[in-house]
Amino acid sequence: MTEPLTVLDPTAEATPGQRSLNPRPPGLDGLTIGLLDISKPRGDVFLDRLEEQLTTQGAMVRRYAKPTFTKPAPVDLRHEIATQCDAVIEALAD
Amino acid sequence: MYDRGWSDGLPLVPPTRERVLRMLEGTSRSGDEVVALMPPNLVDCTVEKVAVNSVMAGCLPEYLPVVLASLEAICTDDFNMHGVLATTMGVGPVLVVNGPIATRIGMNSGVNVLGHGNRANATIGRAVQLVVRNVGGGAPGGVDRATHGSMSKLGFCFAEDEAGSPWTTLAEDRGFDRSQDVVTAFCGEGPRILVDQKSRSAESLVRMLAEGLLASVSPRTVMGMDGLLVLSPEHMARFGDAGWDRPRFMEEIGKLLVVETDGILAGAGGIEEGLPEGLSGLTLPKFRPGGLLVVHAGGPAGLFSAIIGGWLNGPMGSEPTSREIIR
Numbered sequence: 084m085t086e087p088l089t090v091l092d093p094t095a096e097a098t099p100g101q102r103s104l105n106p107r108p109p110g111l112d113g114l115t116i117g118l119l120d121i122s123k124p125r126g127d128v129f130l131d132r133l134e135e136q137l138t139t140q141g142a143m144v145r146r147y148a149k150p151t152f153t154k155p156a157p158v159d160l161r162h163e164i165a166t167q168c169d170a171v172i173e174a175l176a177d
Numbered sequence: 178m179y180d181r182g183w184s185d186g187l188p189l190v191p192p193t194r195e196r197v198l199r200m201l202e203g204t205s206r207s208g209d210e211v212v213a214l215m216p217p218n219l220v221d222c223t224v225e226k227v228a229v230n231s232v233m234a235g236c237l238p239e240y241l242p243v244v245l246a247s248l249e250a251i252c253t254d255d256f257n258m259h260g261v262l263a264t265t266m267g268v269g270p271v272l273v274v275n276g277p278i279a280t281r282i283g284m285n286s287g288v289n290v291l292g293h294g295n296r297a298n299a300t301i302g303r304a305v306q307l308v309v310r311n312v313g314g315g316a317p318g319g320v321d322r323a324t325h326g327s328m329s330k331l332g333f334c335f336a337e338d339e340a341g342s343p344w345t346t347l348a349e350d351r352g353f354d355r356s357q358d359v360v361t362a363f364c365g366e367g368p369r370i371l372v373d374q375k376s377r378s379a380e381s382l383v384r385m386l387a388e389g390l391l392a393s394v395s396p397r398t399v400m401g402m403d404g405l406l407v408l409s410p411e412h413m414a415r416f417g418d419a420g421w422d423r424p425r426f427m428e429e430i431g432k433l434l435v436v437e438t439d440g441i442l443a444g445a446g447g448i449e450e451g452l453p454e455g456l457s458g459l460t461l462p463k464f465r466p467g468g469l470l471v472v473h474a475g476g477p478a479g480l481f482s483a484i485i486g487g488w489l490n491g492p493m494g495s496e497p498t499s500r501e502i503i504r
Binding site: 088090092095097150153154155 | 178183197215220229254257260263264307311312314492494495
């Protein structure tokens with residue numbers, strides 16, 4: 084009988100923290116909604132339309148943009164959105 | 178190992194304790210030293226984790242310093258491995274090795290240099306990608322969203338033919354000494370061969386190369402994407418015979434790598450892709466200053482060179498990044 088082969092773990096051996104989504108708000112009236120443009124072409128076209136729709140439903144809209152779509156949003160920007168908004172919508176576009 | 182998601186699709190060498198310990202003998206660095214903050218999960222990656230993945234990739238211990246330096250190069254804000262991994266474009270780190278280490282560890286800079294058949298070339302690039310996959314957590318279908326992908330995502334590493342070149346090396350061009358061991362990471366796709374079997378003069382060949390390079394990535398991209406040109410020995414001989422050194426070549430090809438924007442505006446020629454109307458009437462360079470990298474490699478026979486198209490460059494995308502290889 085052959086010995087079992089032991090191999091070392093090639094992964095980071097880290098378990099990502101699980102965070103649940105916030106509960107869905109019952110309505111938009113009075114909420115502050117962040118619209119995050121990842122800076123892809125025409126993302127603003129999509130977000131402009133969303134802003135119109137959200138505003139007519141009573142939400143206040145704040146606009147944000149990543150410096151470049153190729154890199155994760157800077158931590159300061161994420162913090163700004165988290166502290167200023169009740170919810171955020173991120174636009175991927177081309 | 179395959180079922181655990183550790184493989185790139187090819188068989189792996191089991192990373193037993195003995196093999197990993199032997200791999201660690203390839204570097205003077207401590208196993209618990211952190212090499213880089215590995216994207217996309219942004220976790221500390223130790224020398225030992227790199228060694229484990231290097232065993233799996235099939236590396237010999239003497240390759241480990243090249244793998245470590247490559248990871249240091251790509252895990253920078255400049256190179257932006259996170260974006261390179263995540264983009265829908267089929268690009269990955271193309272690793273060019275300069276310096277005495279290339280010969281010492283048996284890297285290929287000659288026949289079939291961008292292909293198969295050399296253990297160091299094949300496994301160094303593969304090890305780098307396995308680290309991104311296993312330590313960083315970046316796998317196809319997850320953060321890796323490439324539409325087609327390319328061989329540069331499996332592992333793309335080669336050495337420059339320095340001994341056979343009349344020019345300074347890529348590393349020298351980037352500020353290093355010829356005696357230093359250096360790896361340069363370029364974000365690129367797979368190679369495309371450019372044929373010119375008729376040019377007998379430097380003046381003719383440089384025009385042909387420029388014509389091919391103008392289509393790199395797309396004939397309608399200007400300045401936003403870099404390029405890597407791999408000159409074959411027979412093509413290089415045209416320039417060497419004419420007495421052109423690297424600066425002269427770059428000057429001459431730079432004059433030819435220009436685009437009249439009117440021909441590549443959105444809508445021009447019935448093609449909706451293109452530059453905005455506001456850029457009409459301009460003459461722009463195909464590549465930004467420093468955006469064309471040139472290396473010498475390939476077999477002794479064959480009147481071809483290879484073009485490796487890049488990706489979004491500079492602070493908005495990826496910057497070619499060099500690191501000294503430390504044993």
